[in-house]
Amino acid sequence: LEMQNRSVHGDIVVIRILPEDQWYESSSGTRVSSRKNSSQVEVTSDSDADTLSMMSAVRGMLEEVSLSGPEKINASGIERIRHTLENERCGWRATGEVVYIKKPSERRASMVGFVRQERGLVFVPSDSRLPKGYIENTDFKCDGSSRGIVKNMENYYEASIIAWNEKDGFPRIKVKSMLGKPGTLETDVQALLKAEKIDDGDLFDEEVLKCLPETPWRIPQNDYSQRRDLRTHRIFSIDPETAKDLDDALSIEPLEHGKYRIGVHIADVSYFVKTGSKLDEVAQQRSTSVYLVDRVIPMLPRMLCEELCSLNPGTERLAMSIIWDMDNSGEIMDVWIGRTVIKSCIKLSYQQAQEVIDEFESTGRIPSSSKATELHIHGGHSESDICHDIINLHKIAKEMRKARVANGALRLDNAKVAIKLKEGEPEDFFLYQVGSANHLVEEFMLAANISAATFISSRFPDRSLLRRHPEPNMEKLQTTASLISSWAQDSPSIDTDSAGSIQASLRDLAQFYKDAPEVLETITFMCTKPMQMAQYFNTGDVEIREQWKHYALSVPLYTHFTSPIRRYPDIIVHRLILAALRKKSKPKLGVASISEVAEHANERKLAAKVIQERVTNLYLVKHLRDYPRVFIATVCGLGGPRFFDIYVPDLGVDIRIHAQEIFLPGGRGLRTKWISEKRTLHFSPTDNGLIINRKAKRLEQTISNAHAIDPEKLPFEMTPFSRVAVVVYGKYGEFGNLDTLAATIWLGL
Numbered sequence: 001l002e003m004q005n006r007s008v009h010g011d012i013v014v015i016r017i018l019p020e021d022q023w024y025e026s027s028s029g030t031r032v033s034s035r036k037n038s039s040q041v042e043v044t045s046d047s048d049a050d051t052l053s054m055m056s057a058v059r060g061m062l063e064e065v066s067l068s069g070p071e072k073i074n075a076s077g078i079e080r081i082r083h084t085l086e087n088e089r090c091g092w093r094a095t096g097e098v099v100y101i102k103k104p105s106e107r108r109a110s111m112v113g114f115v116r117q118e119r120g121l122v123f124v125p126s127d128s129r130l131p132k133g134y135i136e137n138t139d140f141k142c143d144g145s146s147r148g149i150v151k152n153m154e155n156y157y158e159a160s161i162i163a164w165n166e167k168d169g170f171p172r173i174k175v176k177s178m179l180g181k182p183g184t185l186e187t188d189v190q191a192l193l194k195a196e197k198i199d200d201g202d203l204f205d206e207e208v209l210k211c212l213p214e215t216p217w218r219i220p221q222n223d224y225s226q227r228r229d230l231r232t233h234r235i236f237s238i239d240p241e242t243a244k245d246l247d248d249a250l251s252i253e254p255l256e257h258g259k260y261r262i263g264v265h266i267a268d269v270s271y272f273v274k275t276g277s278k279l280d281e282v283a284q285q286r287s288t289s290v291y292l293v294d295r296v297i298p299m300l301p302r303m304l305c306e307e308l309c310s311l312n313p314g315t316e317r318l319a320m321s322i323i324w325d326m327d328n329s330g331e332i333m334d335v336w337i338g339r340t341v342i343k344s345c346i347k348l349s350y351q352q353a354q355e356v357i358d359e360f361e362s363t364g365r366i367p368s369s370s371k372a373t374e375l376h377i378h379g380g381h382s383e384s385d386i387c388h389d390i391i392n393l394h395k396i397a398k399e400m401r402k403a404r405v406a407n408g409a410l411r412l413d414n415a416k417v418a419i420k421l422k423e424g425e426p427e428d429f430f431l432y433q434v435g436s437a438n439h440l441v442e443e444f445m446l447a448a449n450i451s452a453a454t455f456i457s458s459r460f461p462d463r464s465l466l467r468r469h470p471e472p473n474m475e476k477l478q479t480t481a482s483l484i485s486s487w488a489q490d491s492p493s494i495d496t497d498s499a500g501s502i503q504a505s506l507r508d509l510a511q512f513y514k515d516a517p518e519v520l521e522t523i524t525f526m527c528t529k530p531m532q533m534a535q536y537f538n539t540g541d542v543e544i545r546e547q548w549k550h551y552a553l554s555v556p557l558y559t560h561f562t563s564p565i566r567r568y569p570d571i572i573v574h575r576l577i578l579a580a581l582r583k584k585s586k587p588k589l590g591v592a593s594i595s596e597v598a599e600h601a602n603e604r605k606l607a608a609k610v611i612q613e614r615v616t617n618l619y620l621v622k623h624l625r626d627y628p629r630v631f632i633a634t635v636c637g638l639g640g641p642r643f644f645d646i647y648v649p650d651l652g653v654d655i656r657i658h659a660q661e662i663f664l665p666g667g668r669g670l671r672t673k674w675i676s677e678k679r680t681l682h683f684s685p686t687d688n689g690l691i692i693n694r695k696a697k698r699l700e701q702t703i704s705n706a707h708a709i710d711p712e713k714l715p716f717e718m719t720p721f722s723r724v725a726v727v728v729y730g731k732y733g734e735f736g737n738l739d740t741l742a743a744t745i746w747l748g749l
Contacts, residue, residue, distance in 0.1 A: 275589065462540040630709045
């Protein structure tokens, strides 16, 4: 904590790297100075663990600091430290101390947590990465008793840091409001939204709504003459069945000599969101739409999202289009980018497009109709023509996908849970199914984003908004790869040299584990953890073009162009394209600079990702708390005799199980034995002796075992990648909130 120097999670800070004799070895926690004296240091205290955690972050800072921000950075010093870590001190962690808080995190102004009595009233954030602090409110109500216990102590509160003096160990806190009692879905969701500074709902100020055109709205006549008219072209969208904000559509027409003209048509949102307007300001501040289990929190007013901008079938709409001439392998021969007027002829769901593809793949014939016949097709186009378009796009998309993989692209597909609701409560869950129809749309959206990035960066090399994906944390990735190889010594190893080599290794592993696909899923999940998030950036802030590349896609240039209804950076990219088409040298792009837009969009996109995942988890926890369920899991980590980690393919999550919490029917005890040379954990029952499961509690709820999974029979052994039957259940956290998923070995009733 001392080295953090009053900084909190999310602050942008300046750090000073400490001398090498104060660095630590990653695996053991040994200091360099301690190693010189040949004495081993074992880290056991919480404070030392926190220190090591911060030191681990320092290495991450070294990987990022030379790549981001408009300021010129002492690159030679960073490279010297990087060289030392990669060569002279391989496997060690540099340490540092915070010397200056350059930009305080917005989290300081909006923390969510609980109030406790600890030598005064203390605010304890629900996010353990944030500091607790003493409450300064003079108006904060107590119950008047001599102990000063706060009324409604079990409730969530919103609070902010108001001061943190240099000599104080903890900050001073002001409580702003009470949010309600934890343990219900709505209250826990609201607490998460507050913590991530996301406004719930779609209410916009009157000043924002004044920026919208009057309805009913029609395309002004002069816009037809300024755009390419594609209203008679066969254009259609493929989206989730329930989608209302349709911001992309596709078209394809055959040309001579086996070539095709393929179009990606994107809603022209920038036409309605005027540069510098109040609507523009609010859109930039929100930066992204947020998709929750039971609602969408839109970036823009619904009149734009679902009506004026949405590419609804049978309606004339303004679009920004990228149109390629391609051969049947997806090779681009020519490209045109510009503003258009379109009229989508039909909205297809992914399922409907998939049915057409499935029939073609199974019979070799292009169907003349599908369930799409249930929908009204506008513009006089036939069902047969639409089916032919789907199949032609599908065949070209397959070739494009093959070419991307051959070019070194990496794709790590992990299971993703969706929640089925009944009257607002989680009734069940299922895994998202991704098929060829999804891949079809994805390939052409990727191609459009790449074309847009190439176009704007060639016109504005010093002020384009692009998106890059840094390399993974190589130390963690190599450690993971070595661990996987040591667990299955006969299996192919994972080559971590590049994204392409990882993808090739996973293909080899898929063949090796063809009879155990759950192991491949587990390995893929483990390889995902060292990956870093992609980030928006201003090209003018990053001088070395090699650092513009997208690691996973294995392309030198990439941006976001295809979803302006739900992503503000896409609006900026549209404005850059329009400025380039109009040959403007210094375009005015909005209320903030490109660097500011990129920085804020990165922060908001991360917040949206966190909130979407955590809210989905809340609903899953709620359902499995009421209805625990038996699953088959794969062991993905062993911690000696004390704990082990599992990956549950049907949930797409990993869970740690502590041996002392495993419940045995009949009140028996449990003994574990760790055989390190074999990496084996042995379980056996015992009526006396070492009983390790004293903390185990019986699940009172009825356990669902719909697939009739057999319980494990004691004694049994557990090794890496072994299958194990488990019961997964939801449990309340320390403060009564719906907190986490937990699991125990399924040993029967």
